Amino acid sequence: MLDLAGSLMGSPWLYLVLFLCAVLDGVLPLLPSEGILLLSGAFAAAGRPNVVLVALVAAFGASVGDHICYLIGRRLGPPALRRLRPGTKRHTVARWLSELLDRRGGVIVIIGRFLPGLRSITTLTAGVTAYPWRAFALFDAIGALMWGISGTCLGYFAGTAFQDSPAQGLVVALVLVAVVITINEIARRAQCRHLRSSSGRDDSSDVRE
Template sequence: MDGVVDFLHTAVTSPWFYLALFAVAALDGFFPVVPSESMVITAGVYAASGRPEPVLVVVLAALGAFTGDHVAYLIGRGSGGRLTRSLRPGTRRHAAFGWARRTMDERGGLILVVARYVPGGRTAVTMTMGVIRYPLRSFTPFAAIAAVSWAVYGTLLGYLGGVAFEDDPIKGVAVGLGLALAVTGVVEGVRFLRHRRARGGAAASGGEGAEAPETSGTPV
């Protein structure tokens, strides 16, 4: 355990850590198996002792997330033309695409901000917004809000754990990750209950069209 603590301390306090944090946060925007949130929380834990600088952690994590979201958007936009040409009117995929376009037009900014806190959801939403050609001038400011709020959130969770367990950073990281998992669980629980309620309402009214297409949660 002492070896793990020493390794983490050496890695997180290195000047190269800021570059690594930016790169991982950017990569996570379009390759969502990279643990960017865990890295931000760990940085926040050690920032409680002054190194790394908490402000720089927030700035680099936010810049990385902002960059990664735009890469995912551009990937979706680049593949959108081929996808839309292959959609046949009257098919399920065509209906899902139409639903996604209408939903993003109405609540695209809010969905983008909320999705940043859902593992995997951020990539699905940003790519879908690219596919449906959601205006970049509208996408960019909301992507900035999502990235900054996410970076502050992750750093703060870690910082609280670092303050609570100043002499045991491993416990601080565990507390930060536990809080993040709890928040994710609450978000997913609310989403599940809302989806279940919507399904129940649609069944009660007998309106099959009231339910959103099943493919709405992923890039279409």
């Protein structure tokens, strides 16, 4: 298994795989791209792949995926918003997200990059609500670069700590992958509960009014 993983990580095709995973994760969060990013960083501690290229390719792929999702929301969102009836839960949620982006758009775009499942919702909502593209591009680039660097460094330090024992380093990297994915899933569920509770409070206030 170690030899197979090593041959994959030492191949130039790894950068293409990493790029495509980051792009797809930004549009269809079926499998968090943190896994391959952490493993790439861990193997980079041994010299292959290049640690700088891993971080930059991952960040670029993440930003491309986010922009695709933003453009989908920008193109298809406004007609869908117009069809939402005021007073419905969907209309309330859309209004809440729009107001949140207006108040703290940059912070939301950056934080959303670190929450699988919610990162696509954040970028899609930014497009739907016509959040300014220049501001989105700036903050998304910051978030994507932070995500690429942090994930690569986390894997790299794990690989460095066990450089004399590659098998243990691989195990540690895999454990890190599982931990990061679990934390992200917990954060995603907590955010979803917060979103539902916020929309519920808004609905109740609309009824009182």
